[in-house]
Amino acid sequence: MKAERPVSFTMKQTVHFLKKHDNFCILTHSSPDGDTLGSAAALAYGLRSIGKHCFVRCGDEIPAKFSYFMREDLLTPMPYETVVAVDVADERLLGSLMVGFAGKVDLCIDHHVSNTGYAEKLYLDAGAAATCECIFELLGAAHIPLNDTIAAALYTGISTDTGCFKYSNVTARTHRIAAELYGYDIHAADICKAMFDTKSKGRLELERMVLDSARFYFDEKCMVLTVTTDMLEKTGCCENDLEGVAVLSRCVEGVIAGVSLKQKDENTFRVSLRTYDPLDASAICRRLGGGGHRAAAGCTLTGSVGDVTAQVLEAIGEALEESHAGTSAHQ
Amino acid sequence: MKAERPVSFTMKQTVHFLKKHDNFCILTHSSPDGDTLGSAAALAYGLRSIGKHCFVRCGDEIPAKFSYFMREDLLTPMPYETVVAVDVADERLLGSLMVGFAGKVDLCIDHHVSNTGYAEKLYLDAGAAATCECIFELLGAAHIPLNDTIAAALYTGISTDTGCFKYSNVTARTHRIAAELYGYDIHAADICKAMFDTKSKGRLELERMVLDSARFYFDEKCMVLTVTTDMLEKTGCCENDLEGVAVLSRCVEGVIAGVSLKQKDENTFRVSLRTYDPLDASAICRRLGGGGHRAAAGCTLTGSVGDVTAQVLEAIGEALEESHAGTSAHQ
Numbered sequence: 001m002k003a004e005r006p007v008s009f010t011m012k013q014t015v016h017f018l019k020k021h022d023n024f025c026i027l028t029h030s031s032p033d034g035d036t037l038g039s040a041a042a043l044a045y046g047l048r049s050i051g052k053h054c055f056v057r058c059g060d061e062i063p064a065k066f067s068y069f070m071r072e073d074l075l076t077p078m079p080y081e082t083v084v085a086v087d088v089a090d091e092r093l094l095g096s097l098m099v100g101f102a103g104k105v106d107l108c109i110d111h112h113v114s115n116t117g118y119a120e121k122l123y124l125d126a127g128a129a130a131t132c133e134c135i136f137e138l139l140g141a142a143h144i145p146l147n148d149t150i151a152a153a154l155y156t157g158i159s160t161d162t163g164c165f166k167y168s169n170v171t172a173r174t175h176r177i178a179a180e181l182y183g184y185d186i187h188a189a190d191i192c193k194a195m196f197d198t199k200s201k202g203r204l205e206l207e208r209m210v211l212d213s214a215r216f217y218f219d220e221k222c223m224v225l226t227v228t229t230d231m232l233e234k235t236g237c238c239e240n241d242l243e244g245v246a247v248l249s250r251c252v253e254g255v256i257a258g259v260s261l262k263q264k265d266e267n268t269f270r271v272s273l274r275t276y277d278p279l280d281a282s283a284i285c286r287r288l289g290g291g292g293h294r295a296a297a298g299c300t301l302t303g304s305v306g307d308v309t310a311q312v313l314e315a316i317g318e319a320l321e322e323s324h325a326g327t328s329a330h331q
Numbered sequence: 332m333k334a335e336r337p338v339s340f341t342m343k344q345t346v347h348f349l350k351k352h353d354n355f356c357i358l359t360h361s362s363p364d365g366d367t368l369g370s371a372a373a374l375a376y377g378l379r380s381i382g383k384h385c386f387v388r389c390g391d392e393i394p395a396k397f398s399y400f401m402r403e404d405l406l407t408p409m410p411y412e413t414v415v416a417v418d419v420a421d422e423r424l425l426g427s428l429m430v431g432f433a434g435k436v437d438l439c440i441d442h443h444v445s446n447t448g449y450a451e452k453l454y455l456d457a458g459a460a461a462t463c464e465c466i467f468e469l470l471g472a473a474h475i476p477l478n479d480t481i482a483a484a485l486y487t488g489i490s491t492d493t494g495c496f497k498y499s500n501v502t503a504r505t506h507r508i509a510a511e512l513y514g515y516d517i518h519a520a521d522i523c524k525a526m527f528d529t530k531s532k533g534r535l536e537l538e539r540m541v542l543d544s545a546r547f548y549f550d551e552k553c554m555v556l557t558v559t560t561d562m563l564e565k566t567g568c569c570e571n572d573l574e575g576v577a578v579l580s581r582c583v584e585g586v587i588a589g590v591s592l593k594q595k596d597e598n599t600f601r602v603s604l605r606t607y608d609p610l611d612a613s614a615i616c617r618r619l620g621g622g623g624h625r626a627a628a629g630c631t632l633t634g635s636v637g638d639v640t641a642q643v644l645e646a647i648g649e650a651l652e653e654s655h656a657g658t659s660a661h662q
Contacts, residue, residue: 165496165509166527168520172513178496179506189499193607196497197582204583208539251528252535276524 006108006122014123015142017107018047018084024054025080027105029088030095031239032058034066034195036087038157039109039131041069043086045153046135046144053078059095063240065194069153082106087131087157090291091118109134114282114291129169132157136177151184152191159188160195163247168295196244202235209235210245210260214252215309222257222316224309225249229263246272246296257284257316261308264300269308272298278323279316287315337439337453345454346473348438349378349415355385356411358436360419361426362570363389365397365526367418369488370440370462372400374417376484377466377475384409390426394571396525400484413437418462418488421622422449440465445613445622460500463488467508482515483522490519491526494578499626527575533566540566541576541591545583546640553588553647555640556580560594577603577627588615588647592639595631600639603629609654610647618646 009017026044028036040056047054056074085105088094089112094101108119111134113126125134132154139146146154158178162170165178182188199207206227213226227245232238242262249258249272258274271288274296275281281297288311290299301308340348357375359367371387378385387405416436419425420443425432439450442465444457456465463485470477477485489509493501496509513519530538537558544557558576563569573593580589580603589605602619605627606612612628619642621630632639 159496163495163523165490166520166523170513170519172510175506175510175513179503179510182501182503182506188501189497192494192497197578198584199582200584204542204545208542211535211539214535247528251530253529253531 006117006119009107009121009123011123011138011141013121014107014109014138017121018052018138018142019050021082021106022052023079023081024052025083026054026056027083027085027088027094027097027101028056028058029085029093030059030097032060032062032066033243034160035130035132035157037062037066037070038153038155038160039086039135041071041074041153042132042135042139042150042157043084043109044074045147045150046139046142049147050142050144055080057097059097065198066156068191069149069156071149084109085119086135087111089114090116109138112293114293127171129167129171129174130158130161132161133174133177136180146181146184148185151181152186155181155186155188156191156195159192164192164196169293200237200241202237203241206231206235206237206241207245207248210248216255217313218257218317218320220252220254221320222259222313223249223252223255224259224261224312226305227260227262228305229265246274250274250276257281257320259312259316261305261312263305267302267304268300269302269305270298270300271308271312272296273312273316279319284315284319287318288312337448337450340438340452340454342454342469342472344452345438345440345469348452349383349469349473350381352413352437353383354410354412355383356414357385357387358414358416358419358425358428358432359387359389360416360424361390361428363391363393363397364574365491366461366463366488368393368397368401369484369486369491370417370466372402372405372484373463373466373470373481373488374415374440375405376478376481377470377473380478381473381475386411388428390428396529397487399522399525400480400487402480415440416450417466418442420445421447440469443624445624458502460498460502460505461489461492463492464505464508467511477512477515479516482512483517486512486517486519487522487526490523495523495527500624531568531572533568534572537562537566537568537572538576538579541579547586548644549588549648549651551583551585552651553590553644554580554583554586555590555592555643557592557636558594559636560596577605581605581607588612588651590643590647592636592643594636598633598635600632600634600636601629602632602639602643603627604643604647610650615646615650618649619643 026040028040044054083106085108105119107121109123111128111131128134209231210225215224246260249260256276260272262270273281280294282292285297285299288299357371359371375385414437416439436450438452440454442459442462459465540562541556546555577591580591587607591603593601604612611625613623616628616630619630
């Protein structure tokens with residue numbers, strides 16, 4: 001039956017599905033971010049408000065900074081019959097939830113163009129800047145009113161997935177939705193402070209170390225930053241402190257490929273790639289067994305830091321060459 | 332006649348004034364930012380589109396990064412009869428344009444609640460996140476259509492004055508206007524990259540030095556960063572590279588008063604203060620002879636770095652004490 005998956009759902013079909021079913025288990029992706037958590041919480045509160053039963057599951061621990069919308073009661077397990085995944089582009093991103101949920105997702109709601117189609121039904125809006133945009137519209141189409149907590153959850157997903165309205169995935173719709181969310185008591189500036197402008201002292205120290213690791217390639221079009229497990233130990237930082245390091249890699253003038261290598265163990269590195277036109281991060285990471293968006297993608301590679309850097313640079317080099325070829329062909 | 336100033340203008344009166352007059356000289360504040368320049372350019376292009384003559388003057392050099400909307404032809408002097416200042420809260424902020432324009436501003440369009448009322452007529456909308464919000468609405472009320480360049484200029488002002496929609500001055504209106512501006516070909520992601528995510532290598536180096544200078548006070552509620560002329564020399568950075576350093580001062584967990592001291596010469600420091608509730612940056616800086624907004628304000632102090640730090644800490648200490656007093660009185 002695998003070959004028939006997924007059935008592409010329209011917004012109307014998705015709303016119908018949500019209204020027809022009950023006892024939802026809503027899954028987020030592992031290493032949860034604002035969009036997957038905001039989507040899950042907003043959907044759960046919305047469904048509860050029309051009398052449905054549901055709870056949220058995440059394969060990893062949920063960072064405390066999301067507790068203003070991701071309340072404990074959302075996470076209390078209960079018997080379920082309908083499995084919905086939100087913002088999960090690939091089944092493998094369920095992480096530890098793969099055990100128990102692989103092949104069992106009834107509906108996936110997502111905005112990643114790279115969605116692998118693992119769920120039985122898929123509501124995919126690749127034009128949405130965040131899955132929270134989809135959830136906002138689905139709740140509207142279902143005539144489920146928002147409240148302050150739902151609005152705060154949706155705002156969190158939209159703002160975090162767009163770098164606070166900075167990235168190229170933002171559209172007029174993104175801002176129109178934000179304007180509507182401001183109609184609720186969402187404390188947006190506090191959310192932004194918590195999401196974007198709050199660093200521990202250890203995190204500041206880590207940033208300095210990471211910037212010290214900066215190496216430039218391809219006429220300074222490419223910058224590579226490295227975060228070793230050793231740096232994390234020295235600064236007392238953890239995995240969650242690494243958010244935003246990938247962003248640092250694309251802030252230097254002239255850099256169109258910003259790479260950050262995060263050491264997971266002795267011989268494994270998580271690679272995050274941020275690109276600007278004409279490079280396509282998603283295409284480059286697909287060559288390395290990963291995926292993502294055009295401006296932000298990732299993959300996991302094994303080897304020493306030197307090996308891994310070489311693999312990434314080779315893929316970027318090829319993409320740069322192709323883009324040059326493409327450009328000159330048009331001239 | 333000073334005492335009668337200013338005449339507070341409604342939107343309708345302001346539109347009438349702009350339509351009735353011609354040959355405008357539009358003034359920005361010194362150390363020009365995205366909002367004063369975006370306002371000036373959008374107003375100038377808008378007025379030109381209805382057959383008016385105008386040009387823009389700024390007391391300081393205009394950073395090259397604004398050239399996508401601040402075109403050379405806007406800056407070509409011509410005989411003028413009507414002087415309009417945009418985003419200029421205090422006449423002294425005209426800088427070198429004080430010579431020639433002090434006491435001669437016919438109309439000021441502004442969003443600073445601290446506007447000193449130096450102009451003959453004042454259109455003040457203190458609820459606007461940026462003066463560009465006011466210009467957007469004035470152009471709309473005047474039935475002057477936008478174009479791509481005007482929209483890009485307005486987007487620049489709105490995004491830069493709100494830290495890209497992060498600060499507490501943002502309202503639903505801000506996002507509604509942004510959504511409308513996205514209807515034009517504004518290349519918002521490129522603007523954001525240029526305004527927020529582009530640093531020279533020297534600037535990265537400067538950031539590390541500045542972070543090294545970090546000192547904490549009042550149970551780590553206050554962080555002070557110092558930028559000396561020496562640091563600028565060593566990294567090859569200039570005044571314009573300092574934008575954003577003030578923002579660094581308020582990103583550390585628990586810090587509600589972020590101070591940055593920028594050395595202007597041997598014994599002069601420009602103080603930038605960023606605060607979170609319950610502190611009021613504007614009130615603190617007024618004690619020190621400066622002013623600004625509730626969350627972001629500044630002043631200029633003389634003395635050694637030690638003297639200046641002591642003066643700032645004293646004012647912050649008093650404000651902290653008062654805020655504690657205020658809090659306990661309510662409990």
